[in-house]
Amino acid sequence: MKIRTDGKHTxxxxxxxxxxxxxxxTGRVTTYGHIAKCLGAPRSxxxxxYAMNNCHAVIPKVPAHRVVNRNGLLTGKHHxxxxxxxxELLNQEGIEVINNQVVDFKSKLWIPDL
Numbered sequence: 001m002k003i004r005t006d007g008k009h010t011x012x013x014x015x016x017x018x019x020x021x022x023x024x025x026t027g028r029v030t031t032y033g034h035i036a037k038c039l040g041a042p043r044s045x046x047x048x049x050y051a052m053n054n055c056h057a058v059i060p061k062v063p064a065h066r067v068v069n070r071n072g073l074l075t076g077k078h079h080x081x082x083x084x085x086x087x088e089l090l091n092q093e094g095i096e097v098i099n100n101q102v103v104d105f106k107s108k109l110w111i112p113d114l
Contacts, residue, residue, distance in 0.1 A: 010047075013041075013044075013047065013051065014050075014051040016039050017035055017039070017048050017052070017055075018055060018058055020038055020039070020112050020114070021062050022060070023112060024063060024066040024067075024110050027093045027108070028095075028110035029066045029067065029068050029105075029109060030066065030068075031067065031069060031070050032046070032048040032067060032070075033045040033048075033070050034109075034111050034112060035048045035067065036048045038112040038113070045070075048067075049075075052064050052076055053076070053079045063089075064076065064079075064080075064086075065080070065085075065086045065089035066090075066093075071101070071105070072101050072102035072105030072109075073100055074086050074090075074097065074100045074101070087100070090102070095108055
């Protein structure tokens, strides 16, 4: 998928990101990079991050708390209503987080394969 910066193509890319995020199973996480790679745009993890930052008004609700950085860090936590909401949502799904990092990240990692 060729990434363009005009509104139409950015919106299509964002929607593709959201479609993948909806597939992440409860109790699992994935990374910005894995989503970008799945979409055929492996160098666009930052654009995936922009999509996640803009998903809070999307219906149906996007489970953005399940997307973390390549090391399992909750780098998107500042885009939630409180700095603790992302961790709380993960904890509710059985994912332990210590110091803003998913514990046992490798076993919780879900890799999209579309």
